[in-house]
Amino acid sequence: MNEPFRQLGQRSEIPASPEAAVLERVPNPHRDRAYAVRFACPEFTSLCPITGQPDFAHIVIDYVPGAWLVESKSLKLFFASFRNHGAFHEDCTVMIAKRLGAAIEPQWLRIGGYFYPRGGMPIDVFHQTGPLPAGVWIPDQGVPPYRGRG
Numbered sequence: 001m002n003e004p005f006r007q008l009g010q011r012s013e014i015p016a017s018p019e020a021a022v023l024e025r026v027p028n029p030h031r032d033r034a035y036a037v038r039f040a041c042p043e044f045t046s047l048c049p050i051t052g053q054p055d056f057a058h059i060v061i062d063y064v065p066g067a068w069l070v071e072s073k074s075l076k077l078f079f080a081s082f083r084n085h086g087a088f089h090e091d092c093t094v095m096i097a098k099r100l101g102a103a104i105e106p107q108w109l110r111i112g113g114y115f116y117p118r119g120g121m122p123i124d125v126f127h128q129t130g131p132l133p134a135g136v137w138i139p140d141q142g143v144p145p146y147r148g149r150g
Contacts, residue, residue: 012073015081018095023103024074028065034107034133037069038062041079048118049086057089057115060141061100064133068104075100089115093125107133114143122146 015021041059048055059079078099082092093113101109106129113125124145132138 018081018085021078021081023078024071025068025104026071028067028069034064034136036062036064036136036138046082046092047086057113058143060112062110062138063106064108064136066105066107070104089123090125094127097127112141
């Protein structure tokens with residue numbers, strides 16, 4: 001590995017904020033292939049910046065790696081750092097995309113933030129960096145639209 005791990009293989013505290021979280025990376029052992037990686041976080045939480053009430057979401061990240069892969073424990077800790085962070089849904093989703101993109105410089109990145117209703121209205125937020133590289137298959141993110149009890 002080219003970079004030392006600060007979190008992998010040892011006890012790690014949840015960062016106090018997303019800004020304090022460190023996204024670690026590992027070299028991509030298959031740089032000769034274009035392939036997709038998916039992370040799903042079905043229990044993402046953050047706080048409403050106005051009311052302080054919790055917001056819940058299902059976050060799905062798809063990316064085509066370049067030279068780097070994100071180290072999954074650091075990604076989990078990054079997600080957990082939002083638990084006490086006040087931000088609107090759009091800010092959380094785009095912040096995740098920007099931080100992940102800066103850390104691993106993927107060929108392509110897509111994130112879907114499927115937030116549960118607050119005030120009776122679900123908010124879904126999507127971000128994509130550009131066209132999918134040729135020859136890469138990406139399945140549907142598999143998160144159905146919110147239907148309530150119907």
